Amino acid sequence: MKRSIPTKRTTIYDLAELAGTSASAVSAVLNGNWKKRRISSQLAEKITRLAEEQGYALNMQASVLRRERSKIIGMIVPKYDNRYFGSIVEQFEALARERGLFPIITCTRRDPALEIEAARAMLSYQVDCLIATGATDPDRIADICSAAGVRAVNLDLPGSRVPSVISDNFAGALELTRRVLANCEREFGEKAPLLFVGGRGTDHNTSERVRGFRAAHAEAGVAVDETLVLTCGYAPEKAENAMKAMAEKVGTLPRGMFVNSTISLEGVMRWIRRSGHYADRIPHLGCFDWDPFVAMLGDHIEMVRQDVPRMLDAVFEIIDSGASDLKVIQIPPIVEQTG
Amino acid sequence: MKRSIPTKRTTIYDLAELAGTSASAVSAVLNGNWKKRRISSQLAEKITRLAEEQGYALNMQASVLRRERSKIIGMIVPKYDNRYFGSIVEQFEALARERGLFPIITCTRRDPALEIEAARAMLSYQVDCLIATGATDPDRIADICSAAGVRAVNLDLPGSRVPSVISDNFAGALELTRRVLANCEREFGEKAPLLFVGGRGTDHNTSERVRGFRAAHAEAGVAVDETLVLTCGYAPEKAENAMKAMAEKVGTLPRGMFVNSTISLEGVMRWIRRSGHYADRIPHLGCFDWDPFVAMLGDHIEMVRQDVPRMLDAVFEIIDSGASDLKVIQIPPIVEQTG
């Protein structure tokens, strides 16, 4: 049963010979437009049966090479290590498949160079459209796509060259901060500024969330403590180190925190546990992102969950409609019920 | 700047014309074997420069069509909603890219039909090799691949037609069960059978883990309570419902549980919280899988983490070496330190 010579794949020419007909008839039958090409249903049936019997599989490379559109759609994503990106990818695949598109995905691990390389690779594979998710430099990717005449859409982080779909970070952060401030006031009886930790100060999402954070403080009549705004990056270690440094600097530790992603929360929680600073009283947390186990961590954590289904619907609406106006669509995130 | 006619892509023929040479020279230069083909370095340089200037990108579809091997490697994965599969996919991409292979991944959401369809789609794209991860029917996929002369490897769940890489489920479950039994005995002073929940009784992993679970009970001289073995599927809702049904049936609730994946744990935790049955004393848990936030849930949870890096190294070792003996490689999982 073992053969070192790989079974030569069946082609339309093989089928044509078997059916005593031409390759073009076979092609027409197998890609469904045999009616347009006036092939008799008898021949169509015969060819279909033969294809089945021979285990024929279309050679996409050949097909795509010849066709105008490839029906391949690409997505670039930073990581697979959290629920947010996980559900983005899963949803993306489902919606693509629904439309008869073939999804290909690349994880760039937040590496800007890999991001560009991945975009180029996707173009080489003739994607019809590329979705850049959480890209560090979405405009660069958009430029590369535009040079190849390929449509692009930004997701999660906005760009200025192609349409973008993002969460309403300001509104989400505003509400989240409000809640944490209220929780703190309820428990400790006084208003005090919160800590903001995680994210890159230069990225749109983080700056919008900081803006919401500030707005909520202003609303409550609390002055933001600038030494407590730690946009140190997303990685757990970075958040952990930033917390450590912060604790050494400030007099009294904040009683409430705004954590900018579950990834950063991992580091924050680690620090809280290891440092022992909060052994007496657990701080109130707000996390911009959702995770089922974080939700179980206790009722001192509020979460804002980005609305992935609506975000991806918006992405595909742009793709389906062929729209290319440079709008940024903001999807309101969902404030999770605690408890 | 907006053009409805997509910029015609530069091809090697365009470059050839610009360089006043032939397409085959361009091809030789751009795919790096111009020395073999005795192209002068002057011409090589000129072509390289032109390619750069014109933003030339290889058409992979054309290239793959012509070549013997596609250098595309496929992976089928059930879900993206947990750390285990997330890191599998991330690692897979990294290792593939390291080898100059182009990874394509499809998420089947545990749907057997989609699994087959996805495998066929990958074959249509001429993958050189397909990794079936956690497939419900790995042998079916292996057969489809073999008919096309494509190599396959099973990951996470073993099959009988191609090599497999899995966790040492028995050993992991044995150790995990031991620990939970010990934790229960320490706290409650008596030995009592644990609950097993999650997974499909028919899948290899689950049955091996149940075997480990039983072996640990036997070792401790505790009889397994058969009404407490709930292989109800992985989904959170299934685990939750199984717990509910179990609670209505048994007299005293188990004080310790073996939970077969973080996914199932989600349902178990939900039930524990909602039912209120464990309001007085938290049960001791063992989870076969790892998640950072589960680890933070408390010191009453033990976890076994599957060794994804080693598993994928093993997969690529099989691929690199071209081995096709039907062995099942078992990778010992890592017992996480609690606290």
Added chain:
DNA sequence: CAATTCTGCTTCATCGATTGAGCAAGCGAG
């Protein structure tokens, strides 16, 4: 100086599917 080798290319068939153009047979109308 003729014979050979080497250099640096070009030519052309090929991979498999797609599709516009075209062709032969059949049929109905005039």
Added chain:
DNA sequence: CTCGCTTGCTCAATCGATGAAGCAGAATTG
């Protein structure tokens, strides 16, 4: 019986890259 139309196909070019085979002209050898 002929013209025109329909039916049911086939032919051949094409997509872009690849590489075996071949071919001038220069360089080297005996």
